Each structure stands twice: as structure tokens, then as C-alpha cells.
Amino acid sequence: MTFLSDPLPLRHGRALPNRLVLAPMTNQQSHPDGTLSEDELAWLIARADGGFGLLQTAAAYVHPAGQVWPGQLGISSDAHLPGLERLAVAIAAAGGRSSVQLHHGGVRAEKNLSGQDVVGPWDDAQTGVRAMTTTEVQQAVEDFAAAAARAEQAGIDGIEVHGGHGYLVGQFLDASNNLRDDGYGSDPVGRSRFVKEVVAAIRERTGPDFHVGLRLSVERYGLVLEDMVALVGELMASGTIDILDLSLWDVDKLPAHALEGSRTLLEHFVDVPRHGTVLGVAGQITSAEDVQQVLDRGADLAYIGKAAIADHAFAHQAMTDPSYRAPSFPVTREHLRAEKLSEQFITYFASNWPQLVDG
Template sequence: MASLNDPLELRHGRTLPNHLVLAPMTNLQSHPDGTISDIEIDWLLARARGGFGITMTAAAYVNPAGQVWPGQLGISSDAHIAGLERLAREVAAAGSVSSVQLHHGGVKAIAAVSGHDVVGPWADAQTGVRELSTGEVQQVVDDFAAAALRAEKAGIDGVEVHGGHGYLVGQFLDESNNTREDGYGGDSGGRARFVHEVMRAIRGRTGPDFQVGLRLSVERYGLVPDEMVDLVADLLAGGDLDYIDLSLWDVRKLPVHAPEGSRMLIEDFLELPRHGTALGVAGHIASAADAQWVLDQGADLGFVGKAAIADHAFAQRAMADAGYRAPNFPVTKDHLRAEMLGEPFVEYFATNWPHLVTA
């Protein structure tokens, strides 16, 4: 079994110094034009210096129409490259591998934030969402590939496509809503077409040393669990990806509506042949024991979210002490500020998860 601090060689690019990844987390810290800010770089560099093998940004929109939050990072324009160049240099100097998460909100985008019409795989007259034409779908595939190329030009080591949490990539996988008849919906193969095309386009546009990952939700959001197992199996075997990141909310959870005593959700995926593609998991990894547990179950990477908010050096401490546990929530706003969260991130976190933050 692997240990947390063992290096991990991926299919492409730099060898990871360990098996711990800073999960991508919404933080509202970028400038209004999507360029990265000093406070966002400070947040990320603290985690890079704190030992994470991959230091990943928050979701970065690949097209302005896909923006969901004010202060969201952008990678839709060459104007976004300069700030990412600085991030790449400083993350590398800290000994970590850099990654930008690529994102499009689809039907969850907010017109008042983006200034653009909201578009997605299907129309919704009640909310004003317009259905993407076939040509526009193909343009969004290109938007993801162009954004990956910008990251590579900036010196970033890789990208992760956000296919989880009901955003655009996941919307195409939604059985209950994606009834398109143009080959991008209708049946399981059609629903999976978009994600396959995005991954192939990124791999084709970027070089052999550039790493490509994909975050997926595997239940809820209109997803069919058996289809998601088949999709992950196909992606693991396809050769385009360096890793898949399964966002599970809790790595030990049972499938939704499963009776007590059922197999854990994670098990169906960890049993799949990898074909050289790494498999990571995220959800309630808050201690060295939690992180080691996911490796012992057969995962290759542990993606750490809230514990990395509470402690910028979670990775370093977990690798040094098998008994280490991140600070318990709730924590104070001053604790968050000391952990290099900028004020927009502190307020966003406190507003959305008030049970995790005291005054």
C-alpha cells in the first residue's frame, strides 16, 4: 500500500511529490475581470508551501457566459495568462505541482454576474435558459481546450475539468433533463459524448508534459449510477486523462437511498481497472488517518477541502504524524484570516456554512 508521502508518477508531466491534493474551492477572491488577485495567490501559495502535491485553483470559467460567482477566476482570455504565470512560478518554487480547474456553469450560470445569456444543454423558459445549438456545443468543447492551452502557456502543470456538482459537463450527463436529439443527449452514449470530446480536445491541444484531470459527481444531479461506473471505466481506459477526481461529499458514504449494510459508494469505482490513470477521491478527509484510509482502500489521491481551509499545512502535518487531525470546526474568522483566506473568502465561507464559523 502507498504511503501519503510516496511520490506518484502520472501518465504525463511532473511526478507528484505525494498523494495529497488541494481540492478546488470556490473563494470569490479574483478581480472582477477574472484575473487572479494577490490574495488568491497568497491563499494558494500557503497550501503549496504547506506540502500539497497538487495545488489547484478554484473553478475558472472558460467562457464568460459560464460565470457563476462574482470574483470567479477566469481563463477565457489571454488577459488571464499573466497572473497565472506568476502562480505557476511560485507554486513550482514551493515544490508543488500546479493545476487550474476549468469550469462552465451552464444552466447554473448567473446572467447578472456574467452579463451574458444563460445557456445549457436544455432550455428552461421559466428561468430564461437558452438551449445551446449543436455548433455552440462544439464551440464550448473548443473553449475548454483553448483554456487548457492558456494554462499550459502560463506554465501551469495541468488542468482539471469540473464535471461535478451539476455544472455544464455534468448537465450533459443528466438523464432527467438532457433529451437532446443531436448526438449530445438522448441515450447514455449521447450524454457522455460531450465529456469525451472535451477530454480529447484538451489532450490534442496540449503537449506531452501537460497533466489533465477530470472531477466527476457520480450520483444525484440526474445521474444514473450504473452509467457513471461505465463512464469512469471508459475514461480510465481511454488514455486521455492523468487522473479522475470523484467528488463524493464523504468518502465513506453509502449510495443515496441504499440500505444500511450496503457497499460504500467508493467501492464500485476503486475496483475498476486503471490502465495507468490515477483515481482520486474527495469528501470528509480531515485527518492523516482519513487520507491513509483512502489509499489503503485503493485510491491513488486524496483531495482535501475543508481541512485545508482550517490548516494550510494539513498535508505537511499529515505526512509527518499519522495521528494528526485538522482543527475542528467551527473556527473563528480570525483563524481563517491567519490561514491566508482573503476577506471575500472568509465572508463567503461564513455566509454559506455559518455552522462552521464563529464570530
């Protein structure tokens, strides 16, 4: 039986001290130039002090044209290195492992933030999005690899490629919209080529003591569940990723339109041969019991999102008290401030989920 506090060795890099991961969450706390702010540092250090074994940053853009939000963390330039170096040192001092989530918004990027053309796998005349040339697709692979090398240079323990939630990596996997005919679309092999090249390039550009993770959505955003199961199997067998993070919205969720009694989304993936890759899951995990249940069902890691907003010490609490449950939402703004959320983060959180903030 696997327990919350059990260490977890990885194929590359340092072992994780426990099975609890701070999920990557948009928070808009960084400086306008993408450098790490004191607010962002305080948010992450509080969760490292609170016992999380692996700390994921918010999505960090690998190229300025991929920026989606104001206050988004960047990792596209050596100017971003000093803040990342401070982050690596602080998380290590707290006993945790650090990871930067690498991101490009693709067709969802905001031109008014970067001043650059919005590009993605396909054209969209209504929004002014331009389809990337094949050369630009290959340059985007290099942008992800260069960002990962930059994270390693800063002393970060690893990265996670953001392949979920309909951003650039996920857009290439979109069976409804990615109809490219240059080998990067149109069929499952073409649609999966970009993500495979990204993780392979990162593995090639980084050393054996640096772990490579990947977040995937497995439905919505034009994704075909059967294709995603096949892709997960191929990635796990390839040896290019050390951690696969499945963003499931709810770890008990059935596939869209599935009949009652069907296998859950999680059950489609836990039996895929892992070949040394570890499997993490995210989605409505709010108690020690929830974490233990996903471990008992075959996951190796539990990614904690909103519960880590409500309690920076969720990990410590859950490892020491099997009956622990995170504070229930809604919570007050004062509560969020005490949990080291900045005013920018609180404003973002309250505007997107007003039902979760009292006042």
C-alpha cells in the same frame, strides 16, 4: 502499501511529490475581470508551502457566459495569462504541482455577471435558459481546449475539467433533463459525448508534459450510478485523462437509497481497471488516518477541502504525524485570516456554512 508521502508518477507531466491534493474550492477572491488577485495567490502559495503535492485553483470560467460567482477566476482570455504565470512560478518554487480547474456554469451561470445569455443542454422557460445549438456545444468543447492550452502556455502543470456538482459538463450527463436529440443527449452514449470530446480535445491541444484531470460527481444532479461507473471505465481505458477526481461528499457514503451494508460509492469505483489513470477521492477527509484509509482502500490521491481551510499545512502535518487531525470547526474569523483567507473568502464561507465560523 502506499503512504501519504509517496511520489506518484502520471501518464503525462511531472510526477506528484505526494498523495495530498488541495481540492478546488470556490472562494470569490479573484478580480472582477477574472484575473488572479494577490489574495488568491497568497491562499494558494500558503498551501503549497504547507506541503500539498498538487494545488488546484478554484473553478475558472472558460467562457464569460459560464461565470457563476462574483470574484471567480477566469481563463477565457489571454488577459488572464500574467496572473496564471505568476501562480505557476510560485507553486513550482514551493515544490508543488499546479492545476487550474476549468469550468462553465451552463444553466447555473449568472447573466448579471457576464451580460450574456445563459445557455445549457436544455431550455428552461422559467429561468430564461436557452438550449445550446449543436454548433454552440461544439464551440464549448473548443472553449475548454483553448483554456487548457492557455494554462499550459502559462506554465501550469495541468488542468482539471469540472464535471461535477451539476455545472455544464455534468448537465450533459443528467439523465433527467438532458433529452437532446442531436447526439449529445437522450441516452448514456449521447449524454457522455460532451465530456469525452472535451477531454479528447484538451489532450490533442496540449503536450506530453501536461496532465489532464477530470472531476466527476457520481450521484445526484440527475446522474445514474451505473452509467457513471461505465463512463469512468471508458475514460480510464481511453488514455485521455491522467487523473480522475471523484467528488463523493463523504468517502464512506453509501449510494442514495442503498440498504445498510451495501457497497460504498467509493467501492463502486476502486476496482474499475485504470489503464494508467490515477484515482483521487474527496469527501470528509480531515485527518492523517482518513488519508491513509482511502489509500488503503485503493485510491491514489486524497483531495482535501475544509481541512485545508482550517490548516494551510495540513499536508505537512499529516505526512509527519500519523495521529494528526485538522482543527475542528467552528473556527474564528481570526483563525481564517491567519490561514490566508481573504475577507471575501471568509464572507463567502461564513454565509454558506455559518455553523463552521464562530462569530
